[in-house]
Amino acid sequence: MMLSMAQHAAKTIGHGPLWLQRLASLKVTLLLLLLLVTGVTAYYFNGRQGQLLLATPLLLLTVNLLAAIVVHPRFRHHPPLLVFHLALLALLGLVTIGRLTYLEGQVEVTSGGAFPGTLHHNNAGPLHDWRLGQVQFRLEQFSIDYDIGGNRGKTRCLVHWLDEEGRRRQGTVGDHHPLVLHGYRFYTTHNKGFAADFLWHPESGEAEQGTVHFPAYPGHKHRQAMEWQPPGYNERLWTQLDFDETIIDPEEPSQFRPPREHHLIVRYGEHRHELRPGERLALPGGTLEYRGLTTWMGFKVRSDWTMPWLLAAVLVAVLSLGWHYWRKFASKPWLEEESN
């Protein structure tokens, strides 16, 4: 039989005013856990939109948990249970702080080029202290293995960077090994492609170097074209990379690399030109020099200083839960009770 309401009330009453005891009720905890299940389900089926669906029950559970720790004597009599619930509180607090201060984004870096210091796309918490300007690294080159069947293998990026003391360092980053600088973690992704290296010579002034990143390869192998605007030039140019070579052969192991022979098709207005490495194209206002083809790598960038603390909190939670159950069950071994 379930406990009657009176029995239940007598069992759960602890210290503090009545409103606090009601707030600390285990029945409220159960209702809020069910609300969280509903919130998570709704969030999932809503295409992961509407963070309030998660935040509301979590906030209410935090209040309920705080009240329970204050009110229920059970927590004072069972230290592991207290530690477990305090760790849960710490976890909820850290997740909140993490959402306020995090940053995640993507950036494409050209082989032989430096990290531009800005991200192409990003999401950041309102309290993120932007330190990306301090990050300096250069992607020298990268290699990606492909297995038979065109399955992607290991990614290795040779990187030079300045550490936090300003010393020059070198290393290889790739799968499971991000580049960590000033609290930002740069992860290689499957996103990579070819990049055309140009030099724009204006009619007056210094030449400017720039690269055009073609869409990711081999994901968009049949759409290797990009529209862009050279600095100081009024019109947009349409550029297409053209080559016949098979780069990733599904019949044998291979590596991602630029094609040995290729040319660019450049269109502006009604004009169409083909450019090979070293060739120049005269345009109104300047000359475009095509220097050659290289590659680009897409990095995922993440900053969240709460991560090691989250791990610590969750480990404390699970260890204290294990400790609690161990004490509880070891005091009354089931087999011994059964044999009695």
Added chain:
Amino acid sequence: MERELLLLWIAIGTYVLCGTIAIFAVILGKRPERTVLGLLVVGLLLHGGSILLRWLRLDHGPYLTMFEILSSNVFSLLLFYAIAYWRYRPIRPTAAIIMPLMFVMMAWLVLSSPGEGHLPPTYDTTWLVIHILFGKVFLGSVLVAVGMAGIIMLRHFNIATEKLARLPENHRLDDLAYRFMALGLIFDTLMLIAGAIWAQDAWGRYWAWDPLETWSFLTWLTMAIALHLRVTYRPLPLRGAVMVMTVFVLAFLTFFGVPFISTAPHQGAV
């Protein structure tokens, strides 16, 4: 490959024989417990040999294709159950509940293609192995609890009540099921932690609400609710049994159902 499959088929044959004896033992009121345990151990040794041969041949663990995932789960669940069977004598007749469940997984395994999968670089990490091992202990714990819950439910519906009379009282079964559920919660939590560490290294995020993560978290929450309900209301054994079954169904669907609907890189089976 032929040797691996041969060992696997013999192991499955041994499991089926073991399960059939366990079911008829309950129906006929016999206690061939040593035979059942012996057959279970022989099946596990053969099955373990098959998994090991495949691991050595492919140079990765059994966690890529549905065939590998089913095979390793049949092995780990039966290994966990065999330990419980050996350690907790009074609940040995629960084999009549557990083995038919395992037969379903074995039938699915037999129908799966034993072809090879490609090991993505994101799967080439020790954290994935740790994550999977914790998950297997979690599911094994819940499976043992399901054995007790099944007996409680059969008794409630007056099915084979006399045959199940030699098992402990319902409240004792319920207590043991609770202990295995508590163990399951701890290992489910550890599985989520190890998975988050793996996801952080592999995809640069420790949690992204992908289908497998979301359904794993819902399973964890359901388990937490089940254990909280127990502390708050001390429900009847039947209600405890229903909660155990609910957690098992949710965990089973998460492990083996979500991979079919997920397009995220964290798929379970790829």
